[in-house]
Amino acid sequence: MKLVARYTFILAAALAIALSGLAVYRVDQDRAHFEADMRADHLVVGRILQAGVADLWVDVAGGKLDRAIAARQTIGLLHRANENAGMVHFEWAPDPAAREAQGIEGRDFVSRFPVRAGAAVVGTIIAREPLVAVDRMVHADIMVSVIGIGLIVVIGLVASGVLGRWLVGVPIRRLIEQARRIGRRDFSGAPPTPRADELGELAIEMHAMSEALSTALAVIAAETDARVRAVDQLRHADRLSTVGKLAAGIAHELGTPLSIVGGHAQMIAAREVTGDATLTSATAIDREVTRMGKIVRQLLDFARRKGPEGTTCDPADVTRRCLSLLAPMIDLARVRTALEVEATAPVMIDEDALQQVVTNLVVNAVQAMTTGGTLAVTISRSRSAPPDSTASPTPCVCIAIRDTGPGIPDEVRAHLFEPFFTTKAVGDGTGLGLAVVYGIVVDHRGWITVDTSAHGTTFSVYLQEAT
Amino acid sequence: MLQPLIALAEDDPALRALLATALETVGYRVVTVATGELLVATVRTLLAAGDPLRLIITDVRMPTLGGLEAARILRETGHATPLLFMTAYGDAWTRSQAADLGALLLDKPLSLTVLRHAVTLALAI
Numbered sequence: 133m134k135l136v137a138r139y140t141f142i143l144a145a146a147l148a149i150a151l152s153g154l155a156v157y158r159v160d161q162d163r164a165h166f167e168a169d170m171r172a173d174h175l176v177v178g179r180i181l182q183a184g185v186a187d188l189w190v191d192v193a194g195g196k197l198d199r200a201i202a203a204r205q206t207i208g209l210l211h212r213a214n215e216n217a218g219m220v221h222f223e224w225a226p227d228p229a230a231r232e233a234q235g236i237e238g239r240d241f242v243s244r245f246p247v248r249a250g251a252a253v254v255g256t257i258i259a260r261e262p263l264v265a266v267d268r269m270v271h272a273d274i275m276v277s278v279i280g281i282g283l284i285v286v287i288g289l290v291a292s293g294v295l296g297r298w299l300v301g302v303p304i305r306r307l308i309e310q311a312r313r314i315g316r317r318d319f320s321g322a323p324p325t326p327r328a329d330e331l332g333e334l335a336i337e338m339h340a341m342s343e344a345l346s347t348a349l350a351v352i353a354a355e356t357d358a359r360v361r362a363v364d365q366l367r368h369a370d371r372l373s374t375v376g377k378l379a380a381g382i383a384h385e386l387g388t389p390l391s392i393v394g395g396h397a398q399m400i401a402a403r404e405v406t407g408d409a410t411l412t413s414a415t416a417i418d419r420e421v422t423r424m425g426k427i428v429r430q431l432l433d434f435a436r437r438k439g440p441e442g443t444t445c446d447p448a449d450v451t452r453r454c455l456s457l458l459a460p461m462i463d464l465a466r467v468r469t470a471l472e473v474e475a476t477a478p479v480m481i482d483e484d485a486l487q488q489v490v491t492n493l494v495v496n497a498v499q500a501m502t503t504g505g506t507l508a509v510t511i512s513r514s515r516s517a518p519p520d521s522t523a524s525p526t527p528c529v530c531i532a533i534r535d536t537g538p539g540i541p542d543e544v545r546a547h548l549f550e551p552f553f554t555t556k557a558v559g560d561g562t563g564l565g566l567a568v569v570y571g572i573v574v575d576h577r578g579w580i581t582v583d584t585s586a587h588g589t590t591f592s593v594y595l596q597e598a599t
Numbered sequence: 600m601l602q603p604l605i606a607l608a609e610d611d612p613a614l615r616a617l618l619a620t621a622l623e624t625v626g627y628r629v630v631t632v633a634t635g636e637l638l639v640a641t642v643r644t645l646l647a648a649g650d651p652l653r654l655i656i657t658d659v660r661m662p663t664l665g666g667l668e669a670a671r672i673l674r675e676t677g678h679a680t681p682l683l684f685m686t687a688y689g690d691a692w693t694r695s696q697a698a699d700l701g702a703l704l705l706d707k708p709l710s711l712t713v714l715r716h717a718v719t720l721a722l723a724i
Contacts, residue, residue: 379688383687383688383707384660384687384688385687386687386708387686387687387688387706387707387708388611388613388614388687388707390707390708391614391617391707391708391709392611392613392614392617393708394708394709394710394711395614395617395618395621395709395711396617398710398711398712399617399620399621399624399711404621404624405620416613416617419613420613
């Protein structure tokens with residue numbers, strides 16, 4: 133409520149200053165009026181007395197009246213005038229020197245009226261009125277002003293306080309409470325009652341803001357929830373060690389065909405299938421056994437990768453053969469191929485193993501380009517050593533297979549050569565391809581580097597030249 | 600009287616056909632689907648049409664939408680049909696997820712006898 137209080141006090145102070153100025157001006161005016169009245173009153177009565185006294189003294193000048201008697205009669209005349217003149221006191225000064233004059237002398241307003249008999253001034257009538265009356269009037273004026281100003285200020289204070297509380301204080305208090313609620317993430321506030329002023333507008337805006345914030349927080353909460361769930365699943369996936377993954381992969385790959393084989397066998401044994409249906413069951417069993425055989429063969433490839441000792445082959449020949457074998461599949465994927473043999477030499481690996489390596493890498497590259505692209509295979513010779521090793525460089529042949537696909541995300545790249553890690557849909561790949569490639573190359577004392585960006589990925593296979 | 604209706608989701612076509620036959624042989628009516636998305640859609644359609652769907656059997660790992668996720672979607676939208684999961688790799692995490700959904704979990708390779716017993720049990724609850 134500090135705002136209303138401050139506003140009220142400033143208003144009251146301004147009111148008091150303005151009214152005080154007005155009061156001072158009015159007191160000044162009143163004093164001037166009073167003095168003007170006094171001056172006029174003295175003049176009227178003074179002139180009449182002046183004429184009356186002058187008549188007396190004409191006789192003195194004419195020798196008809198004794199000076200002392202005239203003086204006594206003058207004083208008597210003034211005495212009578214004093215009885216009816218209220219605050220004004222007239223007195224006679226035989227002093228002939230003074231001229232007519234009016235003015236304040238000490239605490240009195242004094243008017244002097246010289247009396248002439250003929251050419252000579254015989255004395256002066258002095259009208260003396262104490263200024264006490266003016267002072268009293270001014271005092272009363274000031275009292276009235278002070279009381280008036282006091283009353284106006286008090287009424288102003290009360291009115292401004294009450295109105296301020298009602299028009300400003302209460303709505304602001306409500307807005308503060310709403311802001312505090314929003315701060316505590318409590319968005320339960322009811323919509324504000326419409327008011328046709330800025331505070332009403334502010335209340336409406338604040339309510340809208342509160343609702344927008346509430347929605348935004350709900351969205352964030354949902355996203356956080358989803359992220360927590362995703363992280364949880366990721367952790368779950370990560371908990372599986374390589375062996376665990378291998379076991380899970382085998383279980384997954386073999387679980388379904390085993391269920392099928394077992395199921396058909398059970399149904400045949402229970403005579404649930406008879407006649408031609410038995411033949412269908414047998415065909416299904418055969419198909420699933422073939423499928424399991426293929427999985428087992430791949431596992432064996434993974435486990436026993438080394439070919440006969442000492443055999444060599446030409447990488448350019450093998451690569452050419454692979455590309456021609458895969459040409460229909462490559463064409464179907466709308467991928468163009470470019471083979472460039474910069475330099476080649478026999479390498480220490482048997483042809484079948486190298487063919488498997490190149491085929492797997494080419495198939496992966498083509499599958500990475502879902503909307504077509506270019507597959508560039510380059511064969512070159514260099515003196516190289518594996519990255520992150522201290523071995524001295526040896527003569528190598530490098531087969532670089534580059535695609536124009538979208539690149540490999542970091543989280544996938546970390547698991548690229550792990551068995552049963554696949555990004556393909558179930559049935560499209562077993563997740564063994566790159567693991568087999570890696571195993572074959574490493575077994576032949578070679579290595580693989582992967583260079584990936586948003587514009588494509590290059591797998592480079594380094595194999596040592598035959599000596 | 601109509602035989603109990605079962606929804607079956609399995610991405611492997613051969614296993615799907617076998618399981619459907621095995622269940623139909625012992626008198627159930629079976630609706631088969633190949634993906635989690637189709638399972639959700641089919642269950643909703645069946646229940647909306649007032650069909651008394653008694654049981655959902657689903658593979659845990661299917662492309663794009665797995666059985667656990669599909670079941671969670673159905674539970675969240677208020678469908679309380681009993682669930683039976685099948686999985687080739689039922690680790691502790693998968694088991695706890697199935698238990699959270701109040702469902703039975705069968706390991707692959709599946710025995711048809713075990714499956715039929717589990718179905719009888721699930722329908723009796």
